[in-house]
Amino acid sequence: DQQVKQNSPSLSVQEGRISILNCDYTNSMFDYFLWYKKYPAEGPTFLISISSIKDKNEDGRFTVFLNKSAKHLSLHIVPSQPGDSAVYFCAASAREADGLTFGKGTHLIIQP
Amino acid sequence: NAGVMQNPRHLVRRRGQEARLRCSPMKGHSHVYWYRQLPEEGLKFMVYLQKENIIDESGMPKERFSAEFPKEGPSILRIQQVVRGDSAAYFCASSRTGADQPQHFGDGTRLSIL
Numbered sequence: 001d002q003q004v005k006q007n008s009p010s011l012s013v014q015e016g017r018i019s020i021l022n023c024d025y026t027n028s029m030f031d032y033f034l035w036y037k038k039y040p041a042e043g044p045t046f047l048i049s050i051s052s053i054k055d056k057n058e059d060g061r062f063t064v065f066l067n068k069s070a071k072h073l074s075l076h077i078v079p080s081q082p083g084d085s086a087v088y089f090c091a092a093s094a095r096e097a098d099g100l101t102f103g104k105g106t107h108l109i110i111q112p
Numbered sequence: 113n114a115g116v117m118q119n120p121r122h123l124v125r126r127r128g129q130e131a132r133l134r135c136s137p138m139k140g141h142s143h144v145y146w147y148r149q150l151p152e153e154g155l156k157f158m159v160y161l162q163k164e165n166i167i168d169e170s171g172m173p174k175e176r177f178s179a180e181f182p183k184e185g186p187s188i189l190r191i192q193q194v195v196r197g198d199s200a201a202y203f204c205a206s207s208r209t210g211a212d213q214p215q216h217f218g219d220g221t222r223l224s225i226l
Contacts, residue, residue, distance in 0.1 A: 004154075034214055034215075036217075041219070042219050042220075043116070043118075043203050043205075043217035043218050043219045043220050044155070044203070044217045045217070046214045046215070046216055046217075049212060049214050051212065089154060089155070091155075096211060096212065096213065097143060097160075097167075097207070097209075097213075098160070098168065099145055099147075099157035099158075099159075099160045099168055099170075099171060100145075100147075100155075100157060100215065101157065102147075102154035102155045102156070102157075103154050104152070104153060104154045105154055
């Protein structure tokens, strides 16, 4: 049973445009959400997080939106750059120190 | 991913041998987590440790797998009597104590079972 779902295995976006990556979850106990970026043969790199008391968090080009009633979060990257091409993982936990439950990832491809 | 150090990067074992994977957390981090990633899958949580204590091992297989984080030295994930299905990338992460302290990952150990 997949508790964190990323339904788009891949996404292609033109350089300079907005990339929107989506994530749905089923476990209503999840309270802490994170996005990671991963290049081949490397470990995931932390991008941005959000706790359930907020509905938006921004860090530079990255913004995460959380809709608790819909159990949905999204990551916006504006503007998209070639170096953003990677696999993006959504992750969640019930408490911040818990082990994370990951989605299967979305491969983002930024077209020049 | 500088900071969390995992070694070896690649490990080849024959069926029935033991595999030992090491993880040194980032400086100042007292929480260590191990995850496993199969091809085309997301990372699956295995175990969460603090110094000398296992906090949550709900993701660990019941047999052949064990983990420790001793008072001195790295955390070790040990797999005894390996089988082909243990072939995967094993990632370690660490974090600080406190609110909004995300986990930071190492570059993983790729385990191949012949």
